Amino acid sequence: GDAVGCDRLEELTPRTPLALPGSGAVQLQVAVSGPDDSGRRTVSVYSHHEDGASEDPWTLHARGVLTAGAPAGSAAGRVPAEWPPADAEPIDAAGLHEDGEEGVGIARGSAFQGLRQAWRRGEEILAEVVLPEELRGDAGRYGLHPALLDAALHAVHGKPVDGTEDAIALTHAWSGVALYATGATTLRVRLVPEAGGGVAAVLADETGQVVATAEAVTSRSVTPDDVAGPGRVPHESLFRVQWAALPEAPAAAVEGLAAGYPVVGPDADELRALLGIADEGTAVYADVREAAMYGETAPGCVLLPFLSGSPVVGDAVDPAVVRSVTLGALESLQAWLAEERSAGSRLVVVTRGAVSAVPGEDVT
Secondary structure, rough: OOOOOOOEEEEEEEEEOOOOOOOEEEEEEEEEEOOOOOEEEEEEEEEOOOOOOOOOOOOOEEEEHHHHHHHHOOOOOOOOOOOOOOEEEEEEEHHHHOOOOOHOOOOOOOOHOOOEEEEEEOOEEEEEEOOHHHHHHHHHHOOOOHHHHHHHHHHHOOOOOOOOOOOOEEEEEEEEEEEOOOOOOOEEEEEEEEEOOEEEEEEEEOOOOOEEEEEEEEEEEHHHHHHHHOOOOOOOOOOOOOOOOOOOOOOOHHHHOOOOOEEEEEOOOHHHHHHHHHHHHOOOOOHHHHHHOOOOOOOOOOEEOOOOOOOOOOOOOOOHHHHHHHHHHHHHHHHHHOOOHOOOEEEEEEOOOOOOOOOOOOOO
């Protein structure tokens, strides 16, 4: 926000959890739009696995709105001057780290166990959180260290907001967030329930000076299935093809492998020549229907080559040739599937130059 003159996060809603890989790195991108008529800007957070293909899409993790101007102010006001207040009742802070989280598969490392003390005063929750010693050197790199901010909200994690069994309530969305100081390593936290759901929050340093405020922080119920989901890396498609070169096999092995398989279509002789198969080594048929009727039983495998009829002429592609070859392949596949005797056989479509197996290879 500082880079574009926006000092207030009007809203922020997570979309997809960020799954960290077991090895390698994740690239992050924060995109901020231009201002609308009211000066508001959309901010989006994306990630891309460093070892992923360059054409893989970036994953959207969160989207929000940045604005300029003084915040309306949090209903939590300020933290009490007397700390902790005399009328506040202590809460077991250690239990808050684990209450309900193990049941949904959440295990927190030491960096995210900064909640030291907690109290309840009426409906309010008061808490004190500390950044672990090993992270304090990094506090100045952030407006507010993520581990410290996460610990500040542990006190409201617990029973799901909608009564869902085997679930826990975790932070879901933020609104009206403003940061007033940076580099904090200890926070005093005051959380006040909001009439519309969620809590208003004020975070202060150990002297009581306000560090950050939020007009509302809402939660949602998280189940074991939700927690398991982030372990899977999201992609628009499941897989991509990666070709691997095979070691060159002896001619005799290739001939022995293909010999005896019927070959179909006008390119049969060319395929047999490429594989070094003698004329008497295999049978040739005009179409797949005839091949399926080969012998007393259907063959285990039938080869259907498409080796000629390239649509590439110079630097151009002839659409008529592409259409002709594609229709021919489709008709052969449909005929094969319609033939009952082919049910126990495999139809192997053999191509040459149909795909680019390595970068820079031409498709012919």
